[in-house]
Amino acid sequence: xxxxxxxxxxxxxxxxxxxxxxPICNPTSVATVELxxxxxxxxxxxxxxxxxxxxxxxxxxxxxxxxxVMPVFSIIQESSALGCKMQWEGKDNWPTVRMSEPIWEHADxxxxxxxxxxxPDTKCVLDAIKLLxxxxxxxxxxxxxxxxxxxxxYHCFGVxxxxxxxxxxxxxxxxxxxxxxxxxxDFGRAQIEAGVDALTLPDHATGDLVSxxxxxxxxxxxxxxxxxxxxxxxxxxxxxxxVDRMGFISETGMAAFxxxxxxxxxxxxxxxxxxxxxxxxxxxxxxxxAKTPDDVKAEVYANLDAGVQMIGPECAIPLQTSIANxxxxxxxxxxxxxxx
Amino acid sequence: xxxxxxxxxQTLRDEIEEYLERPEEIERFVALFTGARPRxxxxxxxxxxxxxxxxxxxxxxxxxxxxxxxxxxxxxLIGGMGIVGIKxxxxxxxxxxxxxxxxxxxxxxxxxxxxxxxxxxxxxxxxIMGTVKGDLHDIGKNLCIMMLRGSGFEVIDLGxxxxxxxxIDAVEDSGAKVLGMSALLTTTMPNMGRTIxxxxxxxxxxxxxxxxxxxxxxQEFSDDMGADGYGADALSCVAVAKExxxxxxxx
Numbered sequence: 001x002x003x004x005x006x007x008x009x010x011x012x013x014x015x016x017x018x019x020x021x022x023p024i025c026n027p028t029s030v031a032t033v034e035l036x037x038x039x040x041x042x043x044x045x046x047x048x049x050x051x052x053x054x055x056x057x058x059x060x061x062x063x064x065x066x067x068x069v070m071p072v073f074s075i076i077q078e079s080s081a082l083g084c085k086m087q088w089e090g091k092d093n094w095p096t097v098r099m100s101e102p103i104w105e106h107a108d109x110x111x112x113x114x115x116x117x118x119x120p121d122t123k124c125v126l127d128a129i130k131l132l133x134x135x136x137x138x139x140x141x142x143x144x145x146x147x148x149x150x151x152x153x154y155h156c157f158g159v160x161x162x163x164x165x166x167x168x169x170x171x172x173x174x175x176x177x178x179x180x181x182x183x184x185x186d187f188g189r190a191q192i193e194a195g196v197d198a199l200t201l202p203d204h205a206t207g208d209l210v211s212x213x214x215x216x217x218x219x220x221x222x223x224x225x226x227x228x229x230x231x232x233x234x235x236x237x238x239x240x241x242x243v244d245r246m247g248f249i250s251e252t253g254m255a256a257f258x259x260x261x262x263x264x265x266x267x268x269x270x271x272x273x274x275x276x277x278x279x280x281x282x283x284x285x286x287x288x289x290a291k292t293p294d295d296v297k298a299e300v301y302a303n304l305d306a307g308v309q310m311i312g313p314e315c316a317i318p319l320q321t322s323i324a325n326x327x328x329x330x331x332x333x334x335x336x337x338x339x340x
Numbered sequence: 341x342x343x344x345x346x347x348x349x350q351t352l353r354d355e356i357e358e359y360l361e362r363p364e365e366i367e368r369f370v371a372l373f374t375g376a377r378p379r380x381x382x383x384x385x386x387x388x389x390x391x392x393x394x395x396x397x398x399x400x401x402x403x404x405x406x407x408x409x410x411x412x413x414x415x416x417l418i419g420g421m422g423i424v425g426i427k428x429x430x431x432x433x434x435x436x437x438x439x440x441x442x443x444x445x446x447x448x449x450x451x452x453x454x455x456x457x458x459x460x461x462x463x464x465x466x467x468i469m470g471t472v473k474g475d476l477h478d479i480g481k482n483l484c485i486m487m488l489r490g491s492g493f494e495v496i497d498l499g500x501x502x503x504x505x506x507x508i509d510a511v512e513d514s515g516a517k518v519l520g521m522s523a524l525l526t527t528t529m530p531n532m533g534r535t536i537x538x539x540x541x542x543x544x545x546x547x548x549x550x551x552x553x554x555x556x557x558x559q560e561f562s563d564d565m566g567a568d569g570y571g572a573d574a575l576s577c578v579a580v581a582k583e584x585x586x587x588x589x590x591x
Contacts, residue, residue, distance in 0.1 A: 087501070093474040094527055100476065100500070160439060160479050167390075167436040208555035209435045239526075240555060285529040286561050318530045 050127035081119035148203025207241030387420025390440030425575035470498030
């Protein structure tokens with residue numbers, strides 16, 4: 001097969017078409033302190049200004065050798081635009097939403113401005129995407145990110161309060177999700193206009209918190225709607241144990257599911273039955289952060305042996321993860337393909 | 341030996357029959373509830389059902405009937421949460437249900453805690469609890485704290501986003517022998533290791549037993565970070581804390 005560009009490879013994998021080799025992707029952040037230093041793009045600036053955001057995002061391809069770049073390192077840009085109380089932190093800590101100080105209490109409190117994408121913390125993402133396309137050209141895949149309504153509800157209502165509400169008042173819960181989906185769609189579409197090739201859609205109905213039945217009850221139909229309303233390959237991201245809901249996820253029409261190391265590659269591939277591509281699932285805190293490149297490679301091989309369609313870390317990586325361990329991912333992919 | 345049919349409360353019998361599989365746990369809870377007063381079995385059942393209004397009313401009633409506060413807590417509230425903890429561990433229920441049951445337990449503890457505090461009952465020891473730097477999640481930590489306090493521990497809650505220095509200061513100021521750290525994000529888990537290293541650098545590592553927990557945390561991670569204990573959930577957090585307090589006293 002003719003050699004593909006990174007972008008061709010990633011799009012082919014997302015569209016279920018043949019590839020020259022398995023793409024190496026980061027649907028979530030691979031930003032590290034080391035990379036920030038190399039390109040002078042530290043947090044919090046890289047989370048709030050387009051130029052350092054693009055500079056840092058580009059390192060996924062230029063330094064680490066991934067086929068993708070993804071400039072939205074955090075999961076809070078939209079929450080900031082909605083008015084959540086933010087903690088932007090410094091270089092070696094993640095920005096976060098003060099969920100103990102939620103901005104809303106009831107579904108009726110929800111207000112999604114029509115100009116959400118013009119807020120500085122969402123606009124910088126759009127500008128960073130444009131800068132990346134200018135700087136990297138047409139051959140690298142740019143993945144954007146738009147948060148799903150379940151995750152947004154955590155930020156805006158507080159995790160504990162929202163989870164209790166989901167039990168106490170399912171109708172109010174559905175109302176909240178219905179109202180918040182505008183954020184997901186508006187920000188997603190704006191990133192398509194800016195030039196992304198695909199979008200990660202994190203929606204944290206993780207098995208560590210809620211059941212697979214919850215996913216089916218509250219989110220599956222919304223995710224089907226997103227797959228239709230956002231005209232680009234979508235990569236759903238849910239952390240934690242998710243095998244019990246992979247069947248439902250496979251029915252959403254999304255292009256790929258970014259899955260966590262708590263789910264074995266072989267079992268996960270069996271569960272999705274080829275109806276959705278998988279991306280993952282290299283362990284972050286134990287392998288990428290704390291072990292050796294050989295340990296990283298072993299997990300890459302396990303995914304490739306199982307037929308996983310795209311390889312990458314399982315989630316946003318710890319900021320102190322070494323470049324050497326991150327580079328081990330593409331090294332392993334190339335090595336595996338040379339032997340098969 | 342007591343049999344399941346000896347448990348008077350139908351809900352409790354059904355819960356044990358349907359959700360408990362380990363023989364030692366079945367034996368423990370059958371023994372507990374067959375020995376428990378009917379009113380306390382009602383409280384335990386209401387805890388499992390997450391019925392905070394019922395727990396509130398039944399606890400008040402139990403006190404009016406002259407049942408000792410500590411007996412109400414042990415047999416009713418903690419007994420019920422024990423079943424909830426097993427159901428959570430085995431994935432029969434998830435966090436929303438556990439939160440609902442915890443809300444019910446708090447309704448009962450609102451009556452019990454003032455009585456126990458006033459009675460001067462000796463605590464097992466002091467545990468410092470906090471979510472690590474960069475992490476603002478506290479559901480798991482708060483469930484652990486509730487169970488620790490209910491089980492007779494004094495708990496100092498440092499909240500969320502706790503820096504290494506804050507953990508160190510809390511240990512030095514309180515003399516607590518057990519520290520518990522929580523994280524819900526794989527990105528913040530490494531801060532557990534950094535905190536442990538900070539204790540080593542401050543020459544305080546031998547002064548405190550450190551346990552870790554949180555959804556993404558594993559025994560392997562705990563061992564690699566140099567923690568003394570790992571709790572997979574709020575119930576095992578109590579068991580680990582008891583072991584570590586004993587270890588600290590023996591040292």
